Amino acid sequence: MTVPNLKQTAKPVKPKINWARIEEADNFAKTVKLFRQGKYDEDSFRRFRLQHGAYGTRMTNDYAMVRIKLPAGEIYPHQFEKISQLSEQYSIGSAHFTTRESVQLHWVILEDVSEILRSLAEVGMTSREACGNTIRNVMCSPMAGVCPDEEFDSTPYALATAKFFLRNPMSQGLPRKFKFTFTCCEKHGMARIVDVGLIPQIREIDGVPQKGFKIFLGGGLGNKSFVGHQLEEFTPEDDLLYTSIAVVRLFDRMGDRTNLARNRLRYLVNEMGWEKFQNLVLKERAVVRATQSVITRLKVDTTPSEIKRPIRITDESGESAPDGFARWLKTNTVKQKQSGYHSVFLTLEAGDITSNQLNAIAGIIRDFSAEGKARTGFVQNVAIRYVHEDDLSKMYSTLLEVGLAKSGALTMTAPIGCSGTTSCNLALTNSHRLAKEVQRKFLELKLDEDDDLSDSSIKISGCPNSCGQHGIATIGFFGGGGRVGKDMYANYQMSIGGRSDGDAMLGHTLLRVPAKRVIPVILKIIEIFKQNKKSDDTLKSWIHRIVSGNEDSEIKSVGDLKNILEPLTIPPTKDEDPDFYLDYGTDTSYHTKTGKGECAA
Amino acid sequence: MCCLTESNKITTDVDSLRSEIRDKSVRVIDVRRESDYKQDHISSAVNLPLAHLLSDDSPERVLTLVNSMGIDDETPVVVYDDTFGALASRVAWTLEYLGHNDVTLLETTYSHWKSLGLENDSTVPEIQKKEHSMKLQPDILATSDYLESVKTRDDVILIDNRERLNFLEQHIPGAISLPYRTLASNDKILRPKEDMKRLLNNRGITGDAEIITYCGSVGTLSGLAYYALKSAELHNAKLYVRSFKEWKKLEKPTEKQEDASYWDLSAE
Numbered sequence: 001m002t003v004p005n006l007k008q009t010a011k012p013v014k015p016k017i018n019w020a021r022i023e024e025a026d027n028f029a030k031t032v033k034l035f036r037q038g039k040y041d042e043d044s045f046r047r048f049r050l051q052h053g054a055y056g057t058r059m060t061n062d063y064a065m066v067r068i069k070l071p072a073g074e075i076y077p078h079q080f081e082k083i084s085q086l087s088e089q090y091s092i093g094s095a096h097f098t099t100r101e102s103v104q105l106h107w108v109i110l111e112d113v114s115e116i117l118r119s120l121a122e123v124g125m126t127s128r129e130a131c132g133n134t135i136r137n138v139m140c141s142p143m144a145g146v147c148p149d150e151e152f153d154s155t156p157y158a159l160a161t162a163k164f165f166l167r168n169p170m171s172q173g174l175p176r177k178f179k180f181t182f183t184c185c186e187k188h189g190m191a192r193i194v195d196v197g198l199i200p201q202i203r204e205i206d207g208v209p210q211k212g213f214k215i216f217l218g219g220g221l222g223n224k225s226f227v228g229h230q231l232e233e234f235t236p237e238d239d240l241l242y243t244s245i246a247v248v249r250l251f252d253r254m255g256d257r258t259n260l261a262r263n264r265l266r267y268l269v270n271e272m273g274w275e276k277f278q279n280l281v282l283k284e285r286a287v288v289r290a291t292q293s294v295i296t297r298l299k300v301d302t303t304p305s306e307i308k309r310p311i312r313i314t315d316e317s318g319e320s321a322p323d324g325f326a327r328w329l330k331t332n333t334v335k336q337k338q339s340g341y342h343s344v345f346l347t348l349e350a351g352d353i354t355s356n357q358l359n360a361i362a363g364i365i366r367d368f369s370a371e372g373k374a375r376t377g378f379v380q381n382v383a384i385r386y387v388h389e390d391d392l393s394k395m396y397s398t399l400l401e402v403g404l405a406k407s408g409a410l411t412m413t414a415p416i417g418c419s420g421t422t423s424c425n426l427a428l429t430n431s432h433r434l435a436k437e438v439q440r441k442f443l444e445l446k447l448d449e450d451d452d453l454s455d456s457s458i459k460i461s462g463c464p465n466s467c468g469q470h471g472i473a474t475i476g477f478f479g480g481g482g483r484v485g486k487d488m489y490a491n492y493q494m495s496i497g498g499r500s501d502g503d504a505m506l507g508h509t510l511l512r513v514p515a516k517r518v519i520p521v522i523l524k525i526i527e528i529f530k531q532n533k534k535s536d537d538t539l540k541s542w543i544h545r546i547v548s549g550n551e552d553s554e555i556k557s558v559g560d561l562k563n564i565l566e567p568l569t570i571p572p573t574k575d576e577d578p579d580f581y582l583d584y585g586t587d588t589s590y591h592t593k594t595g596k597g598e599c600a601a
Numbered sequence: 602m603c604c605l606t607e608s609n610k611i612t613t614d615v616d617s618l619r620s621e622i623r624d625k626s627v628r629v630i631d632v633r634r635e636s637d638y639k640q641d642h643i644s645s646a647v648n649l650p651l652a653h654l655l656s657d658d659s660p661e662r663v664l665t666l667v668n669s670m671g672i673d674d675e676t677p678v679v680v681y682d683d684t685f686g687a688l689a690s691r692v693a694w695t696l697e698y699l700g701h702n703d704v705t706l707l708e709t710t711y712s713h714w715k716s717l718g719l720e721n722d723s724t725v726p727e728i729q730k731k732e733h734s735m736k737l738q739p740d741i742l743a744t745s746d747y748l749e750s751v752k753t754r755d756d757v758i759l760i761d762n763r764e765r766l767n768f769l770e771q772h773i774p775g776a777i778s779l780p781y782r783t784l785a786s787n788d789k790i791l792r793p794k795e796d797m798k799r800l801l802n803n804r805g806i807t808g809d810a811e812i813i814t815y816c817g818s819v820g821t822l823s824g825l826a827y828y829a830l831k832s833a834e835l836h837n838a839k840l841y842v843r844s845f846k847e848w849k850k851l852e853k854p855t856e857k858q859e860d861a862s863y864w865d866l867s868a869e
Binding site for chain 2: 029032033057058059060085088089090091092093094096106107109111112114115348349352353354357419420421422423430432433436583584585586593
């Protein structure tokens with residue numbers, strides 16, 4: 001036996017909040033029937049479908065994608081098991097973790113969606129308001145509660161905010177989607193690239209420590225991306241709900257409901273100007289504070305989770321750690337503020353996971369996590385927290401057996417790839433597969449072990465709409481088509497220097513790189529970096545100096561870098577290299593083909 | 602007409618089978634491999650490995666096998682496997698096709714039976730040969746020619762029980778996808794009747810139509826679907842027993858989902 005015999009002696013950890021409503025399953029089934037009978041018009045049906053978390057699928061009306069939202073990213077072992085089962089029954093035997101802490105089941109037959117909703121309700125999960133013009137999944141940093149740099153755990157506030165807005169009439173008919181992200185600290189970031197981003201802060205007020213937030217408004221990634229603005233120095237926790245309601249109400253009232261493509265909060269803020277908007281929010285908040293019933297409150301449950309290390313029955317001590325353990329430990333785990341405990345991040349390929357692996361994770365959480373649950377992360381991944389340091393090598397062995405022990409989760413070798421042409425109507429390229437190709441190649445080259453690269457990121461979108469978050473990547477790509485005469489090829493616009501931390505900024509456009517040249521171009525950048533770096537440079541800090549005009553080596557500007565890379569991007573003729581004209585994952589000639597998007601339904 | 606249609610009984614529950622075994626009023630068939638059977642099996646069960654049956658499933662050969670298992674026209678038969686009922690279904694269907702009208706599936710798998718601590722041993726029972734009649738039931742069989750002949754009829758529903766990715770990649774034109782995994786519930790090989798009815802009803806699979814099931818190669822997954830339909834009182838069902846393997850070999854037309862790289866979403 002190589003598997004340690006571990007038993008959780010504590011009772012299974014059950015979720016405190018049931019997000020589901022079983023009657024929504026019946027209602028969905030009925031509505032689909034009416035729609036198929038022509039008794040429901042296309043537009044109303046689409047809005048209804050999206051409100052219930054079922055998104056359209058590339059070039060077909062027969063299939064949907066079901067997005068299961070996990071508020072604050074919290075997910076429990078029996079919920080993993082349920083998703084595993086659902087992926088085999090109604091999807092493609094795999095599920096997909098997103099950048100917004102949700103899980104997606106793709107290629108689901110529309111008529112089966114209600115069965116999924118029913119099954120989700122059995123384990124307290126929902127897909128309600130995971131799509132559509134409403135308040136989407138309320139995210140929280142996967143490190144919240146364990147991050148050494150955080151001032152307090154924002155998780156209870158994220159959960160309470162999610163609970164307040166879910167099914168709330170106030171958020172059912174917004175002009176467009178609306179997103180909240182709670183984080184732990186500046187470094188773990190993401191607060192400035194979302195409609196409402198929140199970083200927990202503690203301030204002394206009249207000698208008393210007071211919990212509150214730094215709130216950023218009007219950020220977001222999309223066809224046009226913006227970095228958010230800080231509302232005020234400090235927002236006390238009592239004002240959190242009032243501020244949230246005020247911003248949602250302003251957006252509801254002032255959003256341009258005719259031009260949906262330009263109607264996220266960030267466009268409103270940009271067109272109006274920050275100061276004017278800021279002023280409106282503060283006034284609106286005063287109105288909200290004065291007019292809401294006193295019982296309208298966030299129900300923040302700060303009872304701490306029970307931390308109980310699963311007890312090992314038999315211990316095979318003396319067994320040496322398996323090969324690859326040190327590399328994995330370095331690139332996939334983070335020390336928590338709680339002494340002796342680590343958070344373990346699982347490396348997935350562009351967020352994809354098999355039904356077997358989902359099942360296995362349930363067991364691994366029960367056997368190794370002292371909090372008995374897991375979190376989904378910001379980068380299409382899963383974090384299993386509260387793993388005791390003495391258990392890490394056993395956990396690694398267990399992960400190896402189910403193909404989940406790949407290294408590099410917290411490094412540049414785990415790129416984000418949106419779903420691309422694997423299922424999305426808007427996609428122009430197979431960004432999903434490209435992310436996997438980059439990952440495979442870079443892990444083979446052991447780039448995950450290179451400390452100079454670990455704080456950089458690669459993010460790939462299949463079109464300009466930023467689901468792959470390319471704008472905040474150290475090296476980002478979004479897909480389009482290139483052409484030589486009559487022949488087309490998959491082509492990516494590359495940008496560099498994006499980041500989402502305390503110095504959040506959007507990447508600078510560099511040049512277009514054909515899909516089949518993306519890997520050599522990134523490797524070339526790394527090579528030039530190595531030649532020019534200063535001793536304590538990382539790729540991220542070096543690129544940051546270049547895009548900010550502060551670099552003094554031979555590569556002084558984005559233009560210098562472009563000149564070196566350009567020769568690598570020249571298309572060969574079709575005779576010289578026919579493979580160049582095929583996108584990843586296909587053996588037929590590349591052509592762009594898109595359907596109608598539903599982000600702005 | 603066969604008994605399944607008349608009595609409406611598709612599966613036999615664990616308790617009933619135990620009492621029938623005690624009363625010696627049933628023939629239990631274990632369709633797992635011989636080596637597994639020899640290790641242990643439900644007490645009194647005989648072994649008919651599916652591969653052994655499929656090596657020649659002509660009616661004459663099946664009749665010989667049935668006789669040698671001591672089954673005559675009146676013998677109640679219960680079939681089980683350890684593969685969520687799919688192999689057992691294929692054997693049960695074969696008996697039904699021969700004209701045997703009292704065959705059901707054990708409601709659960711052998712592993713589950715064992716995990717409940719129920720009667721099992723390694724004894725191979727002594728069998729008295731019996732004489733079964735041959736009254737073939739062509740109504741429950743679909744052939745490729747038959748499929749061709751009904752392809753324009755809109756009162757015929759063709760169901761593909763393979764996994765979703767396989768269906769997207771290639772399927773018989775007009776088929777709808779109902780992966781075999783949707784049919785079971787927890788430790789039962791088939792969902793409860795009302796659940797099954799709801800699932801099928803949502804998909805437009807209703808009593809007014811003739812329904813044909815198929816899968817990848819030999820009619821196991823689709824055999825299970827055949828019984829799933831019957832459990833939901835959809836009796837007008839046929840099994841395309843040679844399934845997609847034959848369809849492709851005959852170079853009949855197929856359809857696929859175009860314009861999407863769905864395989865790249867798979868984590869396999």
